[in-house]
Amino acid sequence: MTLPPAAKPVATGHVPPVATSADQAPAVHASRGREPLALHADRFFDPDSAVRSTARALYEDVAGLPIISPHGHVEPALLALNDPFPEPAALLLTPDHYIFRMLYSQGISMESLGIPTRDGTPVESDPRKAWQRFASHYHLFRGTPTGIWLDHELHELFGVRVKLNGDTADVIYDQIAERLASPEYRPRALFERFNIEVLATTDAASDDLAHHATLRADGLGSRVVPTFRPDAVLRVAQPAWRAALTSLESIIGRTIPNCASFVQVLAERRRFFASMGATATDHAVVDPYTAWCDAETLEHIFARALAGQATTADQRQFEAHMLMEMARLSTEDGLVMQLHPGSLRDHHEHVVRRFGPDKGADIPVATEYTRNLQALLNAYGAHPAFTLVLFTLDETTYARELAPIAGHYPAVRLGPPWWFHDSIDGMKRFRSQVTETAGLWNTTGFIDDTRAFCSIPARHDLARRMDANFLAQLVARHQIDMSDARVMARALAYDLARSTYRFGGSASAN
Numbered sequence: 001m002t003l004p005p006a007a008k009p010v011a012t013g014h015v016p017p018v019a020t021s022a023d024q025a026p027a028v029h030a031s032r033g034r035e036p037l038a039l040h041a042d043r044f045f046d047p048d049s050a051v052r053s054t055a056r057a058l059y060e061d062v063a064g065l066p067i068i069s070p071h072g073h074v075e076p077a078l079l080a081l082n083d084p085f086p087e088p089a090a091l092l093l094t095p096d097h098y099i100f101r102m103l104y105s106q107g108i109s110m111e112s113l114g115i116p117t118r119d120g121t122p123v124e125s126d127p128r129k130a131w132q133r134f135a136s137h138y139h140l141f142r143g144t145p146t147g148i149w150l151d152h153e154l155h156e157l158f159g160v161r162v163k164l165n166g167d168t169a170d171v172i173y174d175q176i177a178e179r180l181a182s183p184e185y186r187p188r189a190l191f192e193r194f195n196i197e198v199l200a201t202t203d204a205a206s207d208d209l210a211h212h213a214t215l216r217a218d219g220l221g222s223r224v225v226p227t228f229r230p231d232a233v234l235r236v237a238q239p240a241w242r243a244a245l246t247s248l249e250s251i252i253g254r255t256i257p258n259c260a261s262f263v264q265v266l267a268e269r270r271r272f273f274a275s276m277g278a279t280a281t282d283h284a285v286v287d288p289y290t291a292w293c294d295a296e297t298l299e300h301i302f303a304r305a306l307a308g309q310a311t312t313a314d315q316r317q318f319e320a321h322m323l324m325e326m327a328r329l330s331t332e333d334g335l336v337m338q339l340h341p342g343s344l345r346d347h348h349e350h351v352v353r354r355f356g357p358d359k360g361a362d363i364p365v366a367t368e369y370t371r372n373l374q375a376l377l378n379a380y381g382a383h384p385a386f387t388l389v390l391f392t393l394d395e396t397t398y399a400r401e402l403a404p405i406a407g408h409y410p411a412v413r414l415g416p417p418w419w420f421h422d423s424i425d426g427m428k429r430f431r432s433q434v435t436e437t438a439g440l441w442n443t444t445g446f447i448d449d450t451r452a453f454c455s456i457p458a459r460h461d462l463a464r465r466m467d468a469n470f471l472a473q474l475v476a477r478h479q480i481d482m483s484d485a486r487v488m489a490r491a492l493a494y495d496l497a498r499s500t501y502r503f504g505g506s507a508s509a510n
Contacts, residue, residue: 034162039155044424044465046473054472058485059465062493066197067460070444070501071227071282071338071415073451076201079224080211082188088176089114089127092153093134096452098146101360103137110355118356128173135169145423145462152458157190187453188220194457198223198503202282205230205269206247209276216276225277228270228335231284233262234322236305237315259302260295263325270333279502280336280389281326285319288341288369288390290376293321320375327380327388334385336501340418342367342393364393364420369401381409387500389444391415395429403437413500414443416463422449427466440488445496460493467492 045055085091093099093113100113111123114130124130141147154160158176162168179185184193191199203209203226215224232244248265249255256262270281293301298321301314310318323339330337346352348361369390380386388411390402406412414434417426434443446463448456471485480488498504 034168035165037151037155037161037163039152044462045469048476051469051472051476054475054482054485055465055469057482058468058471058489061486062464062468062489063461064195065490065494066195067456068197068445068494068497068501068503069199069448069456069460070280070497070503071200071202071447071449072456073202073449074199074453074456075451076203076209076211076215076224076226078187078453079191079199079220080214080218082186084186085180087127087180088173089131089134091176091180091454092150092452093130096455097358097360098452099134099141099150102140102144102146103134104351104360106137106140108133108137110351110359115355115359117354119354128170131173132166132169135164135172136166138164148424148462149452149455149458152461153454156457157454190454196223196456198225198498198501199456200225200227200278200280200501202227202229203273204244204247205233205266206244206251208251209273212276221277225279226273227338228273228278228281229283230266230269230281230322230326233266234283234319235315236301236310236318237312241305241310242308259298262302263322266325267329267333270329270335274333274335278335280338281330282338282340283323283326284340284343284345285323286341286344286365287316287372288323288339288367289316289320289372290323290327290374291317291320292324292375293317324376324379327376327386330387331380331383331385334502336387336389338389338391338415340391343419367392367394367397369397369405373405377405377409377412381411383411386411387413387502389413389415389500391418393419393421395421395426395433398430398433399437403434406434406438406442412442414438416444416446418447418449422459424462424466427463428470431467431470440491441496443492443496444500445492445494447497464489464493 042052042056045052045059094115100110100115103113104110111117112130112133114124114127117123138147141150150164154164154172158179160172160175162172164172183189201212201224203212205228207226209226212221212224212226215221232240233248235241245256248269252265252268256265270278298318301310301318304310304314305318327337329335342364343362344365345362346357346359347363351359351361369392376388381388388409390406390412392398392402402414406414417423417430420426421430446460446467448459448463450456450459468489471480471488474480475482475485
């Protein structure tokens with residue numbers, strides 16, 4: 001993929017608010033009863049002065065590098081349509097399950113936060129009231145990554161200078177709302193201000209990629225790219241499978257009568273995605289089980305699925321085989337294969353029935369990789385055209401399984417801490433347990449994996465600070481010198497993600 005020259009770097013640690021008509025009104029500054037919101041320049045660095053000063057220097061080297069976001073869930077329509085963000089609650093609260101799952105855990109109903117219901121039954125329709133409830137409980141996010149990201153957004157993006165709480169909710173709401181009404185806060189303007197070089201979305205196998213076509217026509221096709229995610233058509237025992245297959249048939253204009261045709265269609269769709277700029281696929285499974293299955297058994301499973309009779313055992317066998325097929329196809333079309341296992345999706349049945357999937361009720365389970373991935377890795381783990389990025393929600397596998405796997409198989413790279421472990425301590429645990437066995441260049445660098453567009457700079461800033469701090473500790477212990485650390489810091493912040501996902505260039509080792 002040929003990329004345009006990067007825009008002038010903007011430090012991800014500081015995204016200054018643009019001057020707008022909002023600046024004609026008094027800004028929200030600290031006063032009596034209002035605690036100031038300030039971001040310390042050395043935040044998240046080690047308290048030891050020697051480590052801290054080195055970390056600061058390393059961070060300053062990489063803070064202004066462009067953002068590579070090779071996996072996430074920002075809707076392509078956001079940038080294709082470039083409509084103004086509606087208002088603060090719709091931007092920051094209702095789309096973000098990190099936020100409302102915490103509030104829900106404290107007994108605050110999703111209805112009161114304005115989260116839409118599946119059947120259209122009424123929920124809070126006044127976004128200001130929903131914002132007030134959120135702000136009144138903002139203390140719940142103290143010490144969490146969500147609180148860190150939100151404080152960064154409020155301070156750096158919107159120019160807020162007091163802490164969000166029940167007393168300041170209205171005035172902060174008004175300040176954000178007025179900024180959102182200005183052209184400088186349209187999605188594409190923010191995309192440029194965030195200094196995003198590449199942003200990958202996640203798209204169903206049946207997606208027509210119309211919004212990506214719009215972006216390509218507007219000259220953004222090499223910077224906003226799709227990712228092929230066929231999960232919905234692989235889960236043959238799920239009630240929604242038949243509808244997902246029908247959507248796939250509709251987009252290709254023909255029926256899919258058997259499994260052999262099904263695999264051919266997936267190969268076609270992958271080629272279409274690649275023609276639209278995709279460099280990767282994504283697969284979410286509970287267990288990363290892989291195994292070949294004979295053709296006759298596969299056809300029986302597919303026939304049972306068409307009849308609505310597939311079992312959970314059928315699905316496990318079918319998914320295991322299809323992961324093998326996806327790896328095989330990656331050796332042919334070059335798409336990087338991402339595997340996100342270990343999440344039991346939609347654990348809370350009441351929430352799913354009322355509000356739908358992806359509402360903060362996905363819970364991690366223990367995950368085994370060594371035996372489950374043996375078939376796939378024996379088949380393709382040393383193939384020169386294959387790259388497999390492994391993620392986990394089970395931190396006990398870092399040193400025991402994942403680092404040794406990545407430290408042996410040429411095709412394997414380890415994705416960064418994901419979801420619940422995308423945090424200060426989560427990043428520390430990952431680096432300390434993985435690096436000694438897998439090294440740095442068998443990892444991908446940071447991946448934000450977010451649907452919250454405005455949080456992207458905050459997430460990358462946190463990761464760059466934590467990686468700088470990790471490397472500073474190695475320098476302090478004389479495991480590496482400062483010149484090594486500078487190369488490694490750049491690799492983690494930029495080079496590794498760019499090369500792993502084949503956006504051009506490579507992760508320099510000198």
